[in-house]
Amino acid sequence: MEIVLKKINDGALYVKASGKLDIDNSAEYGMKIKDALDDVNDLTLDFSEITYVASIGLRVLLELYQQMSKQGSIKLINVQEPVMNVLKMTGFNKFLSIS
């Protein structure tokens, strides 16, 4: 899985990955972002190239949310329809900021 992290300015992190948040990639995706979260108070996850999110991926999103809720905010952008369906289905849209 290709994961690109960009520090835009102080405290803002932009992450864009392509592929599936599945059993293979979710752990890696979560680890890389967590490692870069020091001093970050604004996390943006670009989902434009995420084709689907499995339950394991949801777990990573939940961990990130929990961490970010301590030090700032998290938001998902460019969420594709299949992924959006899963987020709605599981009620994640209720607490994750999605645009």
Add this chain to the structure above:
Amino acid sequence: MSFNTVKSKIILISALMLIALSILLGFFAFIYLENGKSILLKGFSFHISNFAERINKDIIRMEDNAKDLALQGKMFYQIDKNRNMALFTTINIFNNYPHSLGGGIWFEPNIVDPQKRLNCIYVYRNKNGEVVPDEQFETEEYDYLNKSWYKEISSDVTKEGDVAWSMPYYEKEGSNTLMVTAGSGIFSNGKFIGMSTVDWEISSIIKSISDIKPTPNSFALFGDQDHNSIIATSDPYMDNSELLGKPLNTLPWYNTNLKNITYFTYHGQKYIPYVKVLDNGMLLIINIPKIELFHRLIKHVVILFAIFMAIGLMISVLLYYGLKRNIDRPIEKLTDIAQKIGEGDLNTEIKLEKPLEFAQLAETFNNMTKDIRTITKDRQRIESELSLAKAIQSSSLPNVFPPFPDKNEFDIFAGMEPAKEVGGDFYDFYFIDNENFMFLIADVSGKGVPAALFMMTTKTLINYVAQSGLPPKEMIETINRKICENNKQGFFITLFAGIVNVKTGKTTFINCGHNPPLLKRNNEEFNYLNSDSNIVLGAFDSAEFNVSEMDLNAGDTICIYTDGITEAVNSSDEQYGEDRLLKRINAIDSDNIRLILEGTKTDVKDFAQGVAQSDDMTMLIFKYNGSNDKTETYKGIANRENFKEYMNWLDNVCKSFNLTQEVCGKLNLISEELYTNIFSYAYKDNQGNIEVSLKKGNNALVVTFSDNGIPYNPLERPDPDVTLPPESRDQGGLGIFIVKNTVDEIGYQYKDNTNILTMKIFLGE
């Protein structure tokens, strides 16, 4: 009121009774009247005879007086012409006849003494009743020889003993009473020498005649021997004194009076004359007014008749009311009850104690009502059992449509409208193996419960034999044989069956005496299919059957039905018929077989216009959609390394199945969750098999995940609460929750040590 009612008969009988009674009474009254008349007449006759006898006696006495005197005169002339002696004897004679007023002996001129022309002896009764002589008549001054009475009598008497009568006359000189004189001739040697006369006062006789009044207005007549003069009369319309001495024929009624007739009319009154001739030839006639004579008798008879008629009428009226009460009323009562029973009121009871016959009839009525109650109850029970039977029968026919939602190869729809509660028609369909689907329609001869029972047996039998794997020809021959074995009632069955290989469309048709089916090739119209028809099932057990084969292509539709549809009739007794069926079914322009069946059913009902359905109506429509199923199966050991390989396989299948990205995404998602679950939990620390199959039909994708791990039904796991805030979320169960909400259908079964999870994803258009 009709004449043919009991009431009118009763009236008739009563009236006839009355008429008969009055005729009888009239007859008796007539006899009584006639009898009475004759008795009355006899009575009067007797009465008058007595009376006449009395007058007769008086007259005879007078005549005797005259004759005695004449004899005295003869003796005086022949023996001793002593005048004093003669006077003495004459006085003596008159003393013997106290009713005579006087009388004498008169001689012809110069016969006693040639010097003495007038010679007579006369005596009379003076006021003291003494008989004394009167000499004044023997004078020339009186000259009795020239008196009319002398001349009359002398000419009337011709021999000794003859008596002649003078007309009544008034004694002017003397007492001025009505007198009559009887005279008898004195003959010597045959020569008339003189006469005797006796004067009688006859007012007593007239009075007697006037007294002869058997009825108040009766009147009488007394005439002399020659009918020449009337001696006495009491005619109420004539003055007596004028009539006296006149001839009888001066009386207006004289002519009719003496012709021996029963009555005559006088002054508007009917009189019955009674004529009596006295011994000396004098005539006594009594006229009695008929109305007075019979008045009392008739009154009597009329009263009696009236009384008897009144009694008769009363009896008739009593008879009428009696009969009415005893016949008419009970009949009315029974009629009322019968009407009530007819209207369905079975709880009425008649109470009739008499007359006995009607009481028995009423009892019979009550028993009948009781029986009808019982029968009705039985019938209601039977009816409820019949509707139960109907429910059982309908539920025995497959009636859930679509029956195989996971089968895309065909659509099927069927329906039956039984004519009575239960019918002899049936349809059925089922897979006889994995690929061959059999559908059939049949009609058992007969209707009602027996046909329905036979139908149930046959249906089960066909199902049983059909599943045996025999080829169609052997199968139908076996079915026929088995039906014959159990067919003691002589039922037979027409049947049309089709066996379709849903993969290839190869179809076998069996027609056992059934109506030709309608076949519609894709995009064409329905037409009758002439398949080989065989003998009906159940006719004889060694019958051979031919089957025909054809290929069905996607979109081909076959419609089979029973004769209840084609033979439905309308009020003009017209049959629905095969031509109309063909025309109508083609007019329903639809690919939806349910609409075709419902439309046909409605059309048949509209055609029949409420005429009761006489036979079951059944129809089954089968549409072949063709088979374009594709199935791919993945088999391997479930572990993390092989998961990639599996996902690659899935990608390839998605491409080869030409699935949309959305469906592929769904397949990826559920595979991720299910595959990881299997290698993570199914085999605990070991590794085990996984098998995934994808079957693509026309409109759905069927996905099956199988493993041989520990039995686990993921569907039993409760869904996670997705409304909880993130802090309190437990991540368990989210995977299977996502799967359940991604696919359209999901089912689990554990079979042959295998967990099988089957899911369906609709492909859409």
